[in-house]
Amino acid sequence: MERKLSPATIVLYVVLGILVILYLMPAYMALVTALKSPAEISLPTAWEWPSVINWSSFSEALDLLKPNLVNSLILTVCATALSTVLGSLNGYVFSKWTFRGSEIIFTLFLFGMFIPYQVILIPLFQTLRAMNLYGGLPGLILAHVVYGLPITSLIFRNFYAQIPTALIESARLDGAGFFSIYTRVVFPLSIPGFVVTSLWQFTQIWNEFLWGITLTRHSENPITVGLAQLAGGQAVSWNLPMAGSILAAIPVLLIYVFLGRYFIRGLLAGSVKG
Amino acid sequence: MREVSRDRIKAFLTLLPSIVLIGIFVYGFIGNTIWISLTDWGGVGALAEDPQISYIGFQNYVDLFTGFLEGRFRQDLVNAVYYSVLLLAGAVGLGMFIAILLDRKPMGEDFLRTIFLYPMSLSFIVSGTIWRWLLAPQGGVNILPTYAGMEPLSFQWLASKESVLLFNWQNLLGIILYIAAFILIIVGLLGxxxxxxxxxxxxxxxxxxxxxxVWLFGDLLPQAMIMEEMHGLNLATLGIILATVWQYSGYTMALYLAGFNGISQDLRHAAMLDGASEWDYYRRIAIPMLKPITISAVIILSHISLKMFDLIFAMTGPDNAETGHPALNMYLTTFRANDFAKGAAIAIVLFMVAAMFIIPYLISSYRQQKGE
Structure with missing residues (x-):
């Protein structure tokens, strides 16, 4: 398309430019504040670039948040792997082995995605206590796997709907059964589905806070809880919370920047009906 | 044929563990929370081995909606409703606006989309921590106008004690009926x-x-309380709304952009040939066609705003009454005050409000799937 510099185009770019600045402002603020020494941080000069760049806030925040980062890493990797594998199997059944009532079951699954989690929090807390899982990571992993099932099953079901049924039929005529069709035909085609689903689950679980604060004891707190505690005091020097925020954001931001396409597909799968 | 039926059994058995887990952890737990909300479980011995629990019917709900001590809950609920409505308007409006801009395919579209969407990948705790600093009264956003040579703002973003759009909780029934009448008339006008x-x-x-x-005989309606009690939108919530719109407008943008890209360009050219302007195209063709996307966005965003916990926690701490929300109130009531029964009742109220949006949505999407 030929582009002319008409007034409308100029207005378009000016408006977009202003919006870009507005959207980047919080990130800029976090970075400048994290790079200042505590003595240099003051409200009237909050927007100004530091006179001396001070990287030590990052190593200090890393020291404080290291246990939380390790907890979150274990939690996120385990829960993502389990819920993605289960979601794949469920999606396979929901799209290729439908039975009477499977659509109703699927809709009942989806409902679990839309409940405010406060409504299951008290029984979840009690159940984990009764199972001796309260306070530690295994209990939190269990919660994330179970409540992750609706979205992972949904993404895989819609993904597998694109695999032609004829492919399944011909494998069946060749004598393949339920599991061998999965391992030989469906699974090899599933790589993009696994990428989309596991990225989605990774960011969701990494960012989760409500269960982290109510279901784990101090030594097992995930990163979100650690960061909230770091930033929560009244007399905080703001360089540490900002450096901590950047550290907590880096894993998901990396995913988003480098694998953004897949992230957006997960995001759309969660809302647009397939 | 026997092979196939054995495979069907295998398929069902594969699904079975998930069915059991969802059955217990979603439906069983919701039922359990409903039961807890009908008891008096709470107090000092609440976490003992075998706490004393007795059934007290709907007393917790009656307390929450009409009791003297629960004014905080009612204010939180009213605030959360205003918060949801403003968040929806802000995030859908801004997201749609940016999507229309990007739909004109400016240079660097991919880069721009990345910028508008990155807040969505962050944790609410991260964005809340940053926004808390941005909204500090004598710094951040408030001093931005000074860079353009203007006076600084002095708005107390997260601590303002002012509230607007007040109404008297005594007239709750009348107000609900007015809202019902309003919705009926709007639906009628649209149809x-x-x-x-x-x-x-x-x-x-x-x-x-x-x-x-209601207008003529409103005075005869039963009143919810004996005393007058005013509730409204706390202006301190505007700070929370600002941060949430920043974080979620990119999400609605991505939804609309995917929708716009799905509309055939021929339709656009045809409309232009008929003399429609760009504005007409969006208003009369594109946006009406994307009604399912608007519905999805409304459902997801109202779900997010009704359970909003992390962002408020990070921006003001859980105890700040000016930015209260039932989700935080539920946490404080349950895990700080050990009043499990009342916490359960608050959770059920939140759940009911959310269910009003979700159940019709799921039923319609189920019907569509069956129709396919």
Whole structure:
């Protein structure tokens, strides 16, 4: 398309430019504040670039948040792997082995995605206590796997709907059964589905806070809880919370920047009906 | 044939563990929370081995909606409703606006989309921590105008004690009926073109009648409380709304952009040939076509705003009454005050409000799938 510099185009770019600045402002603020020494941080000069760049806030925040980062890493990797594998199997059944009532079951699954989690929090807390899982990571992993099932099953079901049924039929005529069709035909085609689903689950679980604060004891707190505690005091020097925020954001931001396409597909799968 | 039926059994058995887990952890737990909300479980011995629990019916709900001590909950609930409505308006409006801009395919579209969407990948705790600093009274956003040579703002973003759009909780019943009448009339007006007769009879007329009755005889309606109690939108919540719109407008943008890209360019060219302007194209063709996307966005965003916990926790801490939300109130009531029964009742109220949006949505999407 030929582009002319008409007034409308100029207005378009000016408006977009202003919006870009507005959207980047919080990130800029976090970075400048994290790079200042505590003595240099003051409200009237909050927007100004530091006179001396001070990287030590990052190593200090890393020291404080290291246990939380390790907890979150274990939690996120385990829960993502389990819920993605289960979601794949469920999606396979929901799209290729439908039975009477499977659509109703699927809709009942989806409902679990839309409940405010406060409504299951008290029984979840009690159940984990009764199972001796309260306070530690295994209990939190269990919660994330179970409540992750609706979205992972949904993404895989819609993904597998694109695999032609004829492919399944011909494998069946060749004598393949339920599991061998999965391992030989469906699974090899599933790589993009696994990428989309596991990225989605990774960011969701990494960012989760409500269960982290109510279901784990101090030594097992995930990163979100650690960061909230770091930033929560009244007399905080703001360089540490900002450096901590950047550290907590880096894993998901990396995913988003480098694998953004897949992230957006997960995001759309969660809302647009397939 | 026997092979196939054995495979069907295998398929069902594969699904079975998930069915059991969802059955227990979603439906069983919701049932359990409903039961807890009908008891008096709480107090000092609440976490003992075998706490004393007795059934007290709907007393917790009666307390929450009409009791003297629970004014904080009612204010939180009113605030959360205003918060949801403003978040929806802000995030859908801004997201749609940016999507329309990007739909004109400016240079660097991919880069721009990345910028508008990155806040969505962050944790609410991260964005809340940053926004708390941005909204500090004498710094951040408030001093931005000074860089353009203007006076600094002095708004107390997260601590303002002012509230607006106040109403008297005593008149709750009347207000609910007014809202019902308003919705009926709006639905009727929207359907007026398609089927005027039906719209008049089924929607507008009942709406007008309900509205008129409340207006004329509102004084006779039973009052929710003995004392006057005013509730409204706390202006401190505007800071939370600002941060949430920043974080979620990119999400609605991505939804609309995917929708716009799905519309055939031929349709656009045809509209232009017929003399439609760009504005007409979006208003009369593109946006009406994307009604399912608008519905999805409304459902997801209202779900997010109804359970909003992390962002407020990070921006003001859980105890700040000016930015209260039932989700935080539930946490404090349950895990700080050990009043499990009342916490359960608050959770059920939140759940009911959310269910009003979700259940119709799921039923319609189920029907569509069956129809395919």
């Amino acid at each position: 007026l073109k398609r089927d005027p007769n039906r719209a008049m009879k089924r929607w507008i007329l009942p709406g007008v009648i309900i509205g008129a009755i």
